[in-house]
Amino acid sequence: MIKTWHLGDSRQSMVLASFDGRLPEVVYWGPALPEGEAHQAIAAASIADVSGGMVDRNAAVSLSPEASQTFPGHCGLSVRDKNGTQLAPDSRFRSEAVSEHGVTLVFADDALGLTLTFNLALDAKSSLFKLRSSLESADEIIVDWLAAPVLPVPAHTGEMIEFSGRWCAEFLTRRIPFAPGARVRDNRTGRTDHAHFPGLIVCSPGTRNTSGEAYAFHYGWSGGHKMVAEELQDGRRHVQFGHASGSLPVGRTFHSAPLYVTYSGSGLNGAATRFQKHARNLVAEGARSPRPVHYNCWEAVYFDHELDELRSIASQAADLGAERFVLDDGWFGRRDDDTTSLGDWVIDRRKYPDGLTPLIEHVKALGMEFGIWFEPEMINEDSDLYRSHPDWVLGPADQIRGRQQLVLDMSRQDVRSYLYEHIASVLKHHDVGYIKWDHNRVLPVVDASQAEGTYALIDRLRADFPQVEIESCASGGGRIDFGILERTQRVWLSDSNDALERQRIQHDAALFLPASVTGSHVGPRKCHTSGRVLDIKLRSWTAAQRHMGFEMDPRELTEQEAATLRMVTGWWKANRDWMMQADILRLDSSDPAIIAEQQLAADGSRFVAFAAQMRPSDQILPYPLQLTGLDPNAVYKINLINQDEAPALSRGAPLLKEHDLEVSGQYLMSHGLILPWRFPETIWVLEGRRL
Ligand code: DGJ
DSSP: OEEEEEEEOSSEEEEEEEETTOOOEEEEEEEOOOTTOOHHHHHHHTOOOOOTTSOSSOOOOBSSOOGGGTOSSOOSEEEEETTOOEEOOOOEEEEEEEOSSEEEEEEEETTTTEEEEEEEEEETTTTEEEEEEEEEEEEEEEEEEEBSSOEEEOTTTOEEEEEEEETTEEEEEEEEEOOSEEEEEEOTTSSOOTTOOSEEEEEOTTOOSSSBOEEEEEEOOSSOEEEEEEEOTTSOEEEEEEEOTTOSOSEEEEEOOOEEEEEESBHHHHHHHHHHHHHHHHHHTTSOSSOOOEEEOHHHHTTOOOHHHHHHHHHHHHHHTOOEEEEOSOSBTTOSSTTBOTTOOSBOTTTOTTOSHHHHHHHHHTTOEEEEEEOTTEEOSBSHHHHHOGGGBOSOTTOOOBTTBEEBOTTOHHHHHHHHHHHHHHHHHSOOOEEEEOOOSOOSSOOHHHHHHHHHHHHHHHHHOTTOEEEEOBTTBSSOSHHHHTTOSEEEOOSOOOHHHHHHHHHHHTTTOOGGGEEEEEOOSBOTTTOOBOOHHHHHHHHTTSEEEEOSOGGGOOHHHHHHHHHHHHHHHHHHHHHTTSEEEEOOOSSTTEEEEEEEOTTSSEEEEEEEEOSOOSSSSOOOBOOOSOOTTSEEEEEETTGGGOOTTOOSOOGGGTOOEEEEHHHHHHTOBOOOOOOSSEEEEEEEEEO
């Protein structure tokens, strides 16, 4: 007997089948199937042959491949009884509940007292599937691995793009071939981490940003994930995501985080724009609109908080166009450097004798919102909190410190209450609209209840202070995922304010993140994390590609630099309403020295394209820049808004250097735009309007 289920929309279909009551398997995932397609036939047609050297029936790549079915690879569930004896569940169909966009399927092994539930739904707004597994047990058990619903990927794909990175170089991508065996990523840092963004894109060798097939995955969890991308010895391939190994405490109920997946037939951009849209939808309710221009004082003053100096910086920031002033690390306890005071969330009266109100009033009088930094989950040994509660620390006493700090055990109610009271007190007694929530070290032990405890604390604060936005920061981009974005409204993408590095990081992060949640700041002339000196134009336009802000000491700006920054900020404000809702389309630049993207308005009526010359090109003449996502039959008016930046060495007369161009979408996408020659470490900005 075959039972089938179908999920999908006009872009993609997923067909699941259960044979003889066994666990369901995805028998089709790809382009949308025609209305009325016979799903039973597709299920029946999915049965593969059996040949020499094989068992007599192929174990299914089910939503949770089972050892009891002789599955020849990584199983979807690895579970032991309390004494450590391995269990091999053999689950059978129990029930189903079908809703408009989803289905809940329940399977059980009654003899072992184990029930597996799969929640599968299509988010109609973003066209992402949201898939989740849960396990319930009659007895206490040890779960070593619970995969979110496991998905097969087709043989014709063959490659995967996975993510690594480091501090100041988040979202590094690596494109590697599928090969027999398993590619396993196990992030045991206890946080999402710079080095382990929980994403994967399975694609064909020819897939580019603008064309080809892609199967994209993101695990929405902040506690560290494990991924398995495996090619079995029989040739079948599958992908699994779940919590990092060893992170689930002994218990009776277990859940995976949601796994978000989508199929795109229109290149990496087809998948990227759906993730971007979903992230925009997640933060839509809590995020201030329009998105305010930030000023963050970290790289201006670090721990040296001096009221008059901060007031003067705030005034200059407002004059440059800032609309939100964020007071970073250093305002509490006796925090003169990073060795002390985490946990003591009381205002440092040495630095602020009359509290924070004089600074806040100054900021408000300038028309800016006030934001403040916390690192709630952390504690220094040199703190009153540690002296009174050394037992609140997570992990062993002799653990290696990270940035000289320890971590609070967020699974404890008393720890969460303490943090709630102290953060709430600052919010209640001051006019605060924003929290920058930091997390500057990896955990000493991997434990899912740590991330769950943090989620609970943020949820409580958001419920009681819904007007306070939260930014997720973890030494830059160490905690970026859809789990944290369900409860925060912005991410600090990287501690690197180096515009060239930022171009690369932003470009790759756009495979999942929209502009509206991605913080990007104009840093100091000489970058504090790279030592590189970059021009204000490149720095300003790079920040203007995302949620814009400034982070330098404004006193270092020359008049000319301030004028450029003011101009670009003014441009950003004039365009942010549509840009923050736009799709970021990564362009396939023929020149590897150029990183280019196009931000296309939701109604297709306008766009802006940025082409950053990262280094000198190998060839002298700039290659035409091909655009994407346009109506081939419509005419667009193009203008190069910073055409006056062409240097003297650009001696010719390409049209865009002096004139606007009116031309079809077909020409723009097929031939592309000829731009003037320019120096490395500079950027062209093009505006387009549909006529
Ligand atoms: C790390 C963050 O990423 C920085 O932006 C800054 O907030 C520091 N922590 C403060 O300690």
